[in-house]
Amino acid sequence: MARYTSKNELVALIRQVIPTVVTTGFHLVPISGLSSENWRICTSQGDWLARPQLLAGLQIGTDRQREFVVLRQMAAHGLSPRPLCWQKGWLIIEWLSGHIATQETFIDAVNDGSLAVSLARLHQQPGYGFLLDLKTRFARHWQLMDPGRRSPALLKRHQMFQHRRLPEGGIFAPLHLDIHAGNLLQKQDQWWFIDWEYAADGDIALEVAGLFRANDLNEASQQRFLDAYCHQWPGLWPDVLGHRVYQWLPWVDFMILMWYEVRWQQTHQKSFLQAADAMRLRLGITP
Numbered sequence: 001m002a003r004y005t006s007k008n009e010l011v012a013l014i015r016q017v018i019p020t021v022v023t024t025g026f027h028l029v030p031i032s033g034l035s036s037e038n039w040r041i042c043t044s045q046g047d048w049l050a051r052p053q054l055l056a057g058l059q060i061g062t063d064r065q066r067e068f069v070v071l072r073q074m075a076a077h078g079l080s081p082r083p084l085c086w087q088k089g090w091l092i093i094e095w096l097s098g099h100i101a102t103q104e105t106f107i108d109a110v111n112d113g114s115l116a117v118s119l120a121r122l123h124q125q126p127g128y129g130f131l132l133d134l135k136t137r138f139a140r141h142w143q144l145m146d147p148g149r150r151s152p153a154l155l156k157r158h159q160m161f162q163h164r165r166l167p168e169g170g171i172f173a174p175l176h177l178d179i180h181a182g183n184l185l186q187k188q189d190q191w192w193f194i195d196w197e198y199a200a201d202g203d204i205a206l207e208v209a210g211l212f213r214a215n216d217l218n219e220a221s222q223q224r225f226l227d228a229y230c231h232q233w234p235g236l237w238p239d240v241l242g243h244r245v246y247q248w249l250p251w252v253d254f255m256i257l258m259w260y261e262v263r264w265q266q267t268h269q270k271s272f273l274q275a276a277d278a279m280r281l282r283l284g285i286t287p
Contacts, residue, residue: 007039010090020045031049041095046095048095049093060266063197064086064091071196101191107217116228118191125174130201132202178195179207208245209245214252226238
């Protein structure tokens with residue numbers, strides 16, 4: 001697969017897929033994220049976002065071609081930005097105007113039920129056709145992490161997950177898998193999800209477990225979310241979903257840990273190392 005890596009090459013692609021900019025002009029603004037470097041394409045007709053497919057992204061589970069398919073489906077339901085194209089290693093999508101959630105407004109959305117309504121609406125759409133395979137992802141992350149950090153205790157935990165059966169009896173649906181304040185945008189009095197690079201089909205309880213853990217929600221906020229979410233699903237009870245969420249939490253914890261380990265190996269940024277060490281401590285994994 002060809003991959004554009006320079007600003008000049010991206011400019012050539014933009015002129016090809018957005019021909020009006022040849023006469024009206026545009027400029028690029030770099031946008032940094034945890035997984036990759038993106039570019040905001042600013043034009044007089046509206047803005048776009050260019051997201052590259054990089055090897056480092058593929059290693060941690062992102063796939064721009066898959067993301068294009070996901071966005072094309074979810075944009076039709078008013079849940080995501082609209083994709084313009086997937087070409088030559090670049091995904092170009094519309095830049096949504098609106099307000100990115102702060103940590104405070106995110107917690108408000110959890111507690112007032114509005115996030116639960118939007119997430120339930122997402123989960124009630126048809127599947128993408130891309131199933132999340134956690135064990136394969138764990139195995140790949142194990143191979144990609146720093147060999148010097150593969151301690152006996154971590155190996156034991158890795159092998160435990162490879163042999164353990166996944167939680168069963170869940171409701172399978174399209175998932176976002178990276179829900180936090182920075183990926184939630186308020187527009188026209190509703191919440192939209194952005195950054196769909198990890199999206200895949202899976203158990204809704206896995207998504208909720210990731211939401212709870214990644215955002216460190218307290219028990220009261222968790223219960224409010226479960227109550228509001230289940231109100232959108234006739235026949236689904238908060239205590240039943242809560243039990244399934246509890247079953248997924250160890251898998252979510254290990255997924256987060258291994259993501260940090262691979263990002264440390266890829267970038268050598270101390271923030272990833274510190275986060276990985278904190279997760280090891282939380283999980284009782286000795287050095």
